[in-house]
Amino acid sequence: MKKYVSALPFFFVACIIAGCASKPIPEWRYESFGQLENYKINYLKSKDQVAEFHYRKTLEEVKRSGDLKLIAKVYLTKYALKAAVLEDVADSDYLDMDVIEPDKENRNFFVFLQGNLSIVDAKLLPAQYGPFLKAALGGKEREVNDAVSKIDDSLSCLIAIGITVKKNLYNEETLQTAVNTASANGWQKPLLAHLGKLEQYYEATNEKAKASKIRQKIKAIKN
Template identity: 40%
Template sequence: MKKIITIFSVMFLFACGSNSVPDWKDRGFTQLENYKTHFLSGKEDTVEPHFIKARREIASSNDLNLLAVAYLTKYALHTASLEHFDAADFARLQRLEPNPSNMAYCHFLKGNFRATDATALPARYMGVLKAALDRDATLAAREIAAIDDPLSRLIACGVWTRYLPEDVRILQIAISTASEQGWRRPLWAYLAKLQSYHNERGEQAKATMVKERLELLKK
């Protein structure tokens, strides 16, 4: 009985302490998380409203830096799914309120490796950036595999695959990461990439297998 009372009182204390998050932040964070989930799981119809809501909530805080993070998140998701993105909105924010780490991240996503400031980039991408500068695919595969966060791993794969010569190991890492998480949108993109990779090398049997698998998954 004594134990139960102690546990409840501790819980009460925690409850008191953690109730200071502003509403906009709570809602903005949730919407951005929902946006990520819907984007990666390929629910294309419901994706954009989440981003618009997240953007609206964050904008109400007048914090351009947070807004830039929201846009960069969007670009990162596109990169992870091997899609093109237009960074005009971020460029406008950056002009108004320059932020070196955001700029470094954007350069990285756009494949401007020489312009990327390694010290301002999140530490998990440092190894990949080095490998990209050296164009060392083996090192890159090793560095990418070492990234803990699955989304960051997929983003690193996307950056390499979009701007540097494709590597089958990196494609496999991306496919297995997307499959594990059930992220349909990047999964299909990487399978399609793998198919074209095999086609380019004249490995028709492998290419056909990948193609059939993709068709079955999409059915």
């Protein structure tokens, strides 16, 4: 036993050396990952010009590798963000990639984003959406709200809510969850989108006072 304990420091040193000697990450991977993260954050913060710049750079870097599946993933990320801010998804870019090199996982996510939940394969979907998919297929708003609020990742939560809105499975609570999530993260774009949706909801349910309050809130945020 003592022998092993005395060998421990050597083991640590060996580990550190192994860590240092590990192969450096290829620049395009490092760059593309960073640029995509910047794109997401800036897009959600309504800094459209900056976001567009980072998106362009991401594509530039990923295209260096020639990995079509990865390029498709970048396109899908863009669509997912659009879904999170309740905007329509333009799909031509992704479909071009899918024709050349189809990928089950990407295709599955694309179908999920479009809201065709009945043909989505839960196994191929990113794990965090599993319970949500189940609830959404059940079609009960309360369960959907429950599943959505349990998604840890804020962006994934907003994406799920976006799909809920598209499928008309939402109620006041769903939109409130989205507003709170966007607000907590300081993401102005989804915040305004969901506030707008909430206002429409109150108008439809004839709750004029609440609708007016939301309108004022939107005005205050925009100014």
